[in-house]
Amino acid sequence: MEGRSLLSSSFGAAAAAYAEHRPDYAQAAVRWALEPAPGPRVLDLGAGTGKLSATLVALGAEVIAVEPDPAMLTELRRALPAVRALSGSAEAIPLPDASVDVVLAGNALHWFDMAVAGPEIARVLAAGGILAGLWNVMDDRIDWVAELERVAGGAAIGRRDTLGSWRAATKDMLVPGTGLVATFGSTEQVEFPHGQRRTADSLVATLATRAGMLVMPDREREAVLGRIRAFLGSRPETARGEFTLPMLTGVLRATTWPKSSR
Template identity: 85%
Template structure:
């Protein structure tokens, strides 16, 4: 399965992505930015605007860039006040040194950093911040670890749990030219879900979106049965225990 196929899978589920994917912990966004309110921030690979909404809430000036037309349309519909542009991490439609920070929510791992690194550095002001943020499930909780085993890598991938995220992102910015050494931090977060809405959330994962329909429905059925069998998740709403993990580096 090619990286391009996975990367381009989200547009077909843009409305479900907007409805079911979580927002980002505000404390994580503030740490990632390390800039004062009112400064200029690029949400790169913005999707349907989950990170843009949190950026607005912490008081910065946001511009969003997203390559997928369906995801971009959903962002513009939900947040008409945000300047939202077509573009990619490899070709950013902004002038040199025009933003103080570049943030990417659940998107940095899709970037070709050999090309995107210099392009991000181009649009950043000197000393500006590049940060990737990921919402990850806390697999230190027993039922979450069990859910990971039931779901498999298509639904819960290599950056979707805390332990996997720490390993997968530790050196992600290592080869990115024009940036200093990176640092990681994690911030408590959570999302209110039911068994059915958590199934719907997992259905928006790239690995699920590209599966044959029969295989996808069979796997979602197994996940649903697991959730309905657990006292933690069987009845009504529960909190999906999560963290927002951040990888941050500064433009040299």
């Protein structure tokens, strides 16, 4: 828990870079997450700088954003001044009971303490409400992406930042008796094609916003980023100009148990 807390609280120091360099979410993935919702009220929980909120706004949802980090919340409010953005956490959501139809978490669900956050999320959801986690992951079925993961190392890339690691991590999240399974009913997961236009420099800047990178000692971080930069400069796919970073948006969607059965 202490290690997870350190990682999850690391983003505020790089809030502006996070806002600039992190990818948005595949619209098809967000639509699928919203598909069975009983209404339009959506809570973006652990909203960060508003990457997911922006997609939700574009799709016409009624969005409330909740984010615990003050620096990330500042970036969100700057980018999306029309969105109601509140300070709060998954474990203490500043909303009334049954006040939203959907709770979405973009690259955030794995940071929640689901033993506490699961019942809290269920509390704010209306009957038949939906919880969905979305993750933007690099497609490591592509050879050069898999090699990039090896060069960068697990701490730099992150446990849920490539397709293979996301599949393994979400499998862990669905173990019977865990907070997600215990609190919610049926679960489904789907992956949607996505991509981000990058240059070698901007991909290095993107990877520098990963939690594992942010908590590294400066000398170690610079060494890892140097290896990544050298690798990207050596590959024909990435050495010259812009390229598309092959990605997917993975979605894990759960439906609440009927209120009477909890």
